[in-house]
Amino acid sequence: MGRDNAAVAKELRVSVRSVQRWRRDWEDRGTQGLRSRGPVSRPKLNDALFAVLEKDLDRGPAAHGRPDPVAGNSGNCTEFVVNFMRPGG
Known part of the structure; x- marks a missing residue:
């Protein structure tokens, strides 16, 4: 074995x-x-919400109050996505 x-x-x-x-x-x-059977759970974002998120992310960090992004810092992106996912976010 x-x-x-x-x-x-x-x-x-x-x-x-x-x-x-x-x-x-x-x-x-x-x-x-x-062979992969795909993800275990369903995606948390439907296609419409993903499109909105993608559009918002394309606006860049300055549009969300982050004018000086730190290279390699995924925390800012994570924080944005978490806030986006909140009701009314």
């Missing part, structure tokens, strides 16, 4: 349970068992 599940999980930074699931799927269905 090769390396144990815990070692693989640690290297890939996933849960041991995920590795167990992958191994079981591979044993049951071969490489087809490892």
